[in-house]
Amino acid sequence: MTTLFTSDHEWLRIEGDVATIGVTDYAQSQLGDVVFVELPKVGRALKKAEAAAVVESVKAASDVYAPISGEVVEVNEALTAEPALVNSDAGGKAWFFKLRIADKSELGGLMDEAAYKAHTA
Amino acid sequence: MLARDESPLKRTPLHALHVARGGKMVPFAGYEMPVQYPAGVLKEHLHTRANAGLFDVSHMGQLALRPKSGQVKDAALALERLVPQDIVAVAPGRQRYAQFTNEDGGILDDLMVANFGDHLFLVVNAACKAEDEAHLRAHLSDTCVIDSLAGRGLIALQGPKAEKALAKLCADVTAMRFMDTGPRQVAGLDCFVSRSGYTGEDGFEISVPAAQAEALVTALLENPDVLPIGLGARDSLRLEAGLCLYGHDIDTTTTPVEGALEWSVQKSRRNGGARAGGFPGAEKILAQFEKGAARRRVGLRPEGRAPVREGALLFADAAASEPIGKVTSGGFGPSLNAPVAMGYLPTSLSANGTRVFAEVRGQRLPLQVAAMPFVSNTYKR
Numbered sequence: 001m002t003t004l005f006t007s008d009h010e011w012l013r014i015e016g017d018v019a020t021i022g023v024t025d026y027a028q029s030q031l032g033d034v035v036f037v038e039l040p041k042v043g044r045a046l047k048k049a050e051a052a053a054v055v056e057s058v059k060a061a062s063d064v065y066a067p068i069s070g071e072v073v074e075v076n077e078a079l080t081a082e083p084a085l086v087n088s089d090a091g092g093k094a095w096f097f098k099l100r101i102a103d104k105s106e107l108g109g110l111m112d113e114a115a116y117k118a119h120t121a
Numbered sequence: 122m123l124a125r126d127e128s129p130l131k132r133t134p135l136h137a138l139h140v141a142r143g144g145k146m147v148p149f150a151g152y153e154m155p156v157q158y159p160a161g162v163l164k165e166h167l168h169t170r171a172n173a174g175l176f177d178v179s180h181m182g183q184l185a186l187r188p189k190s191g192q193v194k195d196a197a198l199a200l201e202r203l204v205p206q207d208i209v210a211v212a213p214g215r216q217r218y219a220q221f222t223n224e225d226g227g228i229l230d231d232l233m234v235a236n237f238g239d240h241l242f243l244v245v246n247a248a249c250k251a252e253d254e255a256h257l258r259a260h261l262s263d264t265c266v267i268d269s270l271a272g273r274g275l276i277a278l279q280g281p282k283a284e285k286a287l288a289k290l291c292a293d294v295t296a297m298r299f300m301d302t303g304p305r306q307v308a309g310l311d312c313f314v315s316r317s318g319y320t321g322e323d324g325f326e327i328s329v330p331a332a333q334a335e336a337l338v339t340a341l342l343e344n345p346d347v348l349p350i351g352l353g354a355r356d357s358l359r360l361e362a363g364l365c366l367y368g369h370d371i372d373t374t375t376t377p378v379e380g381a382l383e384w385s386v387q388k389s390r391r392n393g394g395a396r397a398g399g400f401p402g403a404e405k406i407l408a409q410f411e412k413g414a415a416r417r418r419v420g421l422r423p424e425g426r427a428p429v430r431e432g433a434l435l436f437a438d439a440a441a442s443e444p445i446g447k448v449t450s451g452g453f454g455p456s457l458n459a460p461v462a463m464g465y466l467p468t469s470l471s472a473n474g475t476r477v478f479a480e481v482r483g484q485r486l487p488l489q490v491a492a493m494p495f496v497s498n499t500y501k502r
Contacts, residue, residue, distance in 0.1 A: 032161050032353075033163035035428070036428055038319070056427070056428050058162040058453045059156075059162060059353050059452070
């Protein structure tokens with residue numbers, strides 16, 4: 001299992017040909033209290049960099065982008081019921097959706113944890 | 122709202138205190154202001170409704186209108202040339218909400234007008250204060266001396282525990298009612314205190330000499346019931362209270378009638394009143410009192426959980442191609458634990474319970490027209 005990061009403050013956990021995607025703890029601290037999450041539909045084919053989900057704080061709405069191309073195979077309905085999970089457990093229980101990876105070469109452009117730490121430092 | 126020019130951002134007398142307390146500073150109306158503190162918008166909002174919140178509103182404009190005759194009634198009559206409110210009837214020690222109107226009946230700014238016995242004290246919006254001062258000088262210099270009180274800070278203390286917190290520094294405040302105002306000694310400082318605010322809660326606004334603003338705020342924050350609150354929660358609190366934000370919910374293109382502010386225009390200034398008309402745009406505004414206006418500001422409650430924000434277009438049904446209105450303020454109401462909004466709709470579709478649709482990210486989301494305030498106010502009348 002590998003965890004990768006994007007410059008837009010999303011994380012991807014790679015298990016076989018499926019990537020689980022969420023936002024980082026740094027992202028949730030910048031967003032503030034999350035009050036609404038909109039998830040993509042299962043079965044939707046996402047292209048890399050396409051807006052896939054929406055996360056809203058009291059103040060503003062932000063997009064969550066597909067960090068790689070792929071088909072949505074599962075979404076985290078718990079987030080719809082309890083958006084504040086994004087604040088309390090961004091890197092764990094608050095995953096957004098799982099993608100069946102379309103092109104593994106797209107993973108090459110992502111950061112590992114050390115590079116991401118340097119990016120947010 | 123961002124600064125309109127390249128000039129450096131101004132700072133309020135409380136800037137160092139905001140930074141020391143971890144305030145996240147952002148540009149707002151030409152000032153560097155705290156949008157939130159480490160507690161975050163949600164907790165700050167709920168703390169204000171349950172305890173007491175302290176807001177720095179020193180960016181707002183404070184002005185004194187001094188009648189050359191020495192008679193405050195002359196300043197009141199002069200100001201009535203610029204606003205549709207009855208200012209003469211504002212008794213000493215009282216204040217009233219008002220709007221500067223333009224020749225088209227639009228709103229140049231909204232403001233508070235207080236009678237301090239021998240002069241009027243005005244509080245105007247930060248983004249409009251230079252224009253407001255120029256407007257006053259251009260039209261009222263014949264009868265009044267206009268003093269910009271730029272050397273004063275302004276804070277608001279809001280919430281159910283505001284009275285108890287302020288009474289420790291100024292025992293007089295317990296006797297004040299909603300919209301009472303006047304000079305008071307607070308912690309030995311020469312302040313102006315009004316029982317008013319912008320949250321729907323009981324509370325106070327306190328004008329204090331800039332040099333002593335930090336000392337006053339520090340004294341108030343010694344009380345564990347009082348927390349500093351940023352502009353983020355100020356906005357969600359006022360939205361739940363159904364209060365207009367100038368430049369968003371009302372502006373030069375909306376009249377007081379369209380803005381659902383009829384309650385703020387006293388009968389004496391309407392047709393048949395003792396001093397009917399005589400303010401900019403009176404013909405249009407007074408005709409709207411008789412015949413109604415084509416559109417109206419309304420409260421909106423989204424049926425789902427998704428916030429519907431400023432700028433979202435409104436439609437009569439899920440498939441309609443032409444918008445019928447627009448959301449002017451919208452977000453999440455922490456006390457309601459639900460999204461809330463306000464916006465403009467055709468008057469024929471403005472009745473409470475009317476269902477309309479907002480376009481959000483390509484989807485049509487249903488909302489219902491709802492009475493405001495969304496959260497009942499707790500003013501001490």
